[in-house]
Amino acid sequence: MDLIxxxxxxxxxxxxxxxxxIGVILFFQLVVIRKKxxxxxxxxxxxxxxxxxxxxxxxxxxxxxxxxxxxxxxxLTTPLFLSNGDSALLEEIEKTGNVYPSLYFWTYIFGxxxxxxxxxxxxxxxxxxxxxxxxxIGAISSWGLRLTVALGVAIGIALGCHRIVTGxxxxxxxxxxxxxxxxxxxxxxxxxIPLAYDSGGVTTSTVTVPLVAAxxxxxxxxxxxxxxxxxxxxxxxxxxxxxxxTVLGYAIIAEWIAKRGRKVKLKKV
Amino acid sequence: xxxxxxxxVKNLFSVFLNILPILVVVTSFQLFVIKQPFPxxxxxxxxxFFVLIGLFLFxxxxxxxxxxxxxxxxxxFxxxxxxxxxLIFGxxxxxxxxxxxxxxxxxxxxxxEIAAEANAIPHTSESIASYAFWLRVTVAFSVxxxxxxxxxxxxxxxxxHWFIIIGYIFIISLTAFAPxxxVGIAYDSGGVTTSTITVPLVAAxxxxxxxxxxxxxxxxxxxxxxxxxxxxxxxFVxxxxxxxx
Numbered sequence: 001m002d003l004i005x006x007x008x009x010x011x012x013x014x015x016x017x018x019x020x021x022i023g024v025i026l027f028f029q030l031v032v033i034r035k036k037x038x039x040x041x042x043x044x045x046x047x048x049x050x051x052x053x054x055x056x057x058x059x060x061x062x063x064x065x066x067x068x069x070x071x072x073x074x075x076l077t078t079p080l081f082l083s084n085g086d087s088a089l090l091e092e093i094e095k096t097g098n099v100y101p102s103l104y105f106w107t108y109i110f111g112x113x114x115x116x117x118x119x120x121x122x123x124x125x126x127x128x129x130x131x132x133x134x135x136x137i138g139a140i141s142s143w144g145l146r147l148t149v150a151l152g153v154a155i156g157i158a159l160g161c162h163r164i165v166t167g168x169x170x171x172x173x174x175x176x177x178x179x180x181x182x183x184x185x186x187x188x189x190x191x192x193i194p195l196a197y198d199s200g201g202v203t204t205s206t207v208t209v210p211l212v213a214a215x216x217x218x219x220x221x222x223x224x225x226x227x228x229x230x231x232x233x234x235x236x237x238x239x240x241x242x243x244x245x246t247v248l249g250y251a252i253i254a255e256w257i258a259k260r261g262r263k264v265k266l267k268k269v
Numbered sequence: 270x271x272x273x274x275x276x277x278v279k280n281l282f283s284v285f286l287n288i289l290p291i292l293v294v295v296t297s298f299q300l301f302v303i304k305q306p307f308p309x310x311x312x313x314x315x316x317x318f319f320v321l322i323g324l325f326l327f328x329x330x331x332x333x334x335x336x337x338x339x340x341x342x343x344x345x346f347x348x349x350x351x352x353x354x355x356l357i358f359g360x361x362x363x364x365x366x367x368x369x370x371x372x373x374x375x376x377x378x379x380x381x382e383i384a385a386e387a388n389a390i391p392h393t394s395e396s397i398a399s400y401a402f403w404l405r406v407t408v409a410f411s412v413x414x415x416x417x418x419x420x421x422x423x424x425x426x427x428x429x430h431w432f433i434i435i436g437y438i439f440i441i442s443l444t445a446f447a448p449x450x451x452v453g454i455a456y457d458s459g460g461v462t463t464s465t466i467t468v469p470l471v472a473a474x475x476x477x478x479x480x481x482x483x484x485x486x487x488x489x490x491x492x493x494x495x496x497x498x499x500x501x502x503x504x505f506v507x508x509x510x511x512x513x514x
Contacts, residue, residue: 021466032349037345043337046337050331060317063312068299068307072295110302114294117294121287123324126324128469128472170456171452174444194490195493198472
């Protein structure tokens with residue numbers, strides 16, 4: 001029963017998502033372009049596979065992964081877990097509500113790894129990485145790009161969790177991050193820049209957002225003095241900023257190594 | 270028949286690699302850090318099976334349908350030679366896919382409640398709903414405009430970093446003026462606007478355009494549309510917040 005309800009919900013959500021796209025494409029195809037597309041049946045079949053695939057994917061997430069991820073985020077931030085069997089500490093936490101930022105160690109680690117692993121499974125990123133590998137004729141590897149982006153999300157989420165615990169204002173981090181991106185842009189090879197900027201927007205969709213939001217809400221409601229609204233939001237902003245930094249950084253380092261290698265070779269000759 | 274099955278197994282395995290990290294992380298944290306058995310192991314396993322099959326179909330469909338669709342439309346538009354229709358198409362794709370985006374609806378509603386709590390708007394359900402609705406229109410408009418401008422950039426071949434850097438500078442300076450409650454929402458709205466079906470379509474459209482127009486490189490000029498679409502909402506949401514408060 002639960003599964004049917006969930007499936008119906010996902011189905012409705014996805015159709016709402018897809019209908020406008022179909023409408024716009026049909027309008028422009030029939031009214032503006034007015035040209036026949038070759039093998040339209042194949043395109044429709046492919047579009048259908050994408051939509052059905054996404055629906056099954058979402059049902060699987062909502063059934064298996066999201067409840068588990070939420071339960072884990074909750075458990076990792078309970079006083080019982082944080083005190084780690086130290087009854088005096090547990091009493092102090094429960095009485096005063098004060099938790100040292102370092103006690104959330106496992107939450108940061110969890111944030112790091114859950115950010116990394118959900119980004120690897122993110123369908124939109126898979127699509128962009130496939131396209132990038134195809135277009136660059138293999139110069140950019142799909143897995144290489146995805147691992148770099150995932151590392152960025154991981155760092156972003158871990159740091160974002162730490163920010164929620166310490167309560168530093170969000171905008172300082174964002175402003176600092178943007179300044180880093182601007183500096184990196186100056187040094188980065190031109191080819192990677194648009195892709196790096198794109199990867200920021202791509203990372204946070206179907207898989208990452210719900211899990212990360214659950215982590216943020218769990219954390220913000222367990223740390224005294226945090227507002228769930230102001231602090232739980234913002235994790236996603238971190239997750240879209242840091243991949244830009246890691247992708248640009250990786251490209252700069254890779255180019256530097258390649259240049260050095262060339263120089264060494266020239267010297268030998 | 271055997272080679273077909275072998276191919277299928279190979280494909281499924283390569284899709285499985287995508288969800289393997291989640292499997293490892295969740296299992297090791299549950300068993301070694303939280304030290305508890307899985308609350309509902311059957312649901313988790315069947316859920317992951319669904320995820321695997323869904324991702325497999327999605328990736329198949331990308332190659333067969335969504336990528337070629339985006340590219341073919343890009344070629345047809347450039348063959349038509351009318352840039353205005355292309356810009357309108359970009360705007361329509363951006364606006365229409367964003368206005369109904371579930372994540373945006375959720376964020377807009379929350380933003381309305383925050384605004385009511387801060388006494389920026391009257392504390393009635395109508396004014397909250399209208400606040401949320403116009404916020405959604407604002408974001409959808411900004412995404413449409415972003416795709417449009419991004420398409421124009423591809424056609425002209427202008428370097429992307431000037432757009433992005435100037436955009437960031439605007440956002441940073443707006444942050445100083447925007448009400449504190451709206452800042453987090455504004456930053457988040459940038460990430461949630463581009464849905465999983467829009468992204469491949471828009472990526473294929475950009476790459477297709479850069480391929481079709483002479484003198485453009487698909488890798489240097491083709492990407493960047495999604496970056497535009499996640500940048501402008503932050504700007505417009507903060508602007509909206511400043512005007513309303």
